[in-house]
Amino acid sequence: MKILVCIKQVPQKDAPLKLNEAGTWIREDVPYEVNEPDAYALEEALQQKEKHGGEVVVITVGPPRSQQVLREALAKGADRAIHLADDSFVTLDAVSTARAIAVAIEGQSFDMIFTGLQSDDYGFAQTGVLLAELLGWPHATIIIGIEKTESGLRLKRELEAGQYQWMDMPLPCVLTIQSGINKLRYATLMGIKQARNKPLQQLTRTHLEGKLGTNLQTIERLYVPTKQKTTEMLQGSPTEIAKKLVDILRNELRVI
């Protein structure tokens, strides 16, 4: 099985984010990490390769700093990496991102492409589905189980409100992977060492010349959301706060 995993670098979950002066994007000087569902997608690819053999290739579309997530993926066991690198890629919409990936993998015959189900920054939840349309492949979203069958794959899809569904899917296909499908591994020292010698292909914007198109949607402004409620913020020492909370629980809410 030859598997491509699309991963993305996003701001760390607890990083304090600030708006840029124009109010169009965040200030970029924050710590980054791999988008969490993408880490599960990578792990799933590595486990499929361990079961069935083959190759795991990771790809990211992002500024030079995002090479870090490829290095980490190589250290965890991916065989090679492709980096579509340009500062301007931060503002690509989902369609353009999918187009960029499709161009980068032209001529390489993958059996499966995995993405995380959505990213923590834009939260489009679209790139994988769009890539399937560009390639003309079938796809399935929010996958929490993958078994190989004689004719293709048997997939477990998560639906809403605790429901699930099995489905049969031919190859090649695109799957968007839900967090929690597996247990993530850590990179080993040996893995980190080996990663240095693994191929990392760099592609630039010129490689995509004329193939991206323009963004079909525009962020007019980014801002801190307006509050839906008035929140009473409690101040003081931990003991003072604890006393205030107990007073509220007892006298206002009457739950104790």
Add this chain to the structure above:
Amino acid sequence: MPETILVLAEQQQSKLNRVSLETVAAAQAIAKETGWQVEIAVLGHDIAAIEEELAAKKAAKVYAIESPQLAAYTSDAYVHVLKEFLAGRQPKLVLMPHTYQVRDFAPRLALALGKTVIPDAVGYKYENGKLLFTRQMFQGKFAADVSFSDAGPLWMATFQNAAFRGDAAEVGTAPVETLQVTVPDGVIRVQPHEIFREARQAVDLSQSEAIVAVGRGIKEQKNLAMAEELAKLLGGDIAASRPICDAGWLPLDRQVGSSGQTIAPKLYIALGISGAIQHIVGMKGSRTIIAINKDAEAPIFEIADIGVVANLFDIVPPLMEEMKKVKAGAY
């Protein structure tokens, strides 16, 4: 003829997904401001009851698109049928609920038409003749007003659960037009099987009056004991955001959010939960929300009634001490 807003209502197993009515309400609200008209379409097989229900809403028309091949949902059939339908009718705007099913086919449908979907909007703005959709970004830390780069038609957007009130959808009498369609052999490449639930949910959190929910801020599995003790003192139950269940620290039936349970207890205490959209849709109906989080910017504070910016491990132990004193009648 005015421009048209087409609502794609969702059904599964011949039952209308109630969130569709929220989308109808959203479309009616936009139509009022823009002077456009609302139409509704629903796909499926054996869906007469759904057509009837939708026809009782205020709309210019209801399209029932029927085929035995639409009995079970597949993205392949939905994209095929809707591409043809939308290309023929060219509505200005297509609105859908942001469900798992819509997420599965809508991006692909839009691209097949050379268009885009603005996903997961929580509202809209109509400013100087320009339609903007407001959506959350960076896990709810920011909101963005997003526009379509082209002039339409076939703008497409999805609305998050509970962004509008379904019971606010205006009633009326809409004519129903039934379209019998066929899906050619070979279009459907996947074979969906029955929808099922895992072994019966052990806990029904929706019956609980007090919930103590933990997120990443709980740090380690062993710290759950503290949250459990707090829940016990309140006579309530422990719950969690998705990452805690993904890590296997609590079973999946304790998960609150879009992929877990939806609850509305009297009291919801969020410990170390940042408040990602997927979690908030599951608990924002709670009567009183108390949030304790060390990050003052955490989106959970947007919807909290009482907020404490602090390390939960500094607050919860003295809180439980005080609660025990009160319970023992010390005051």
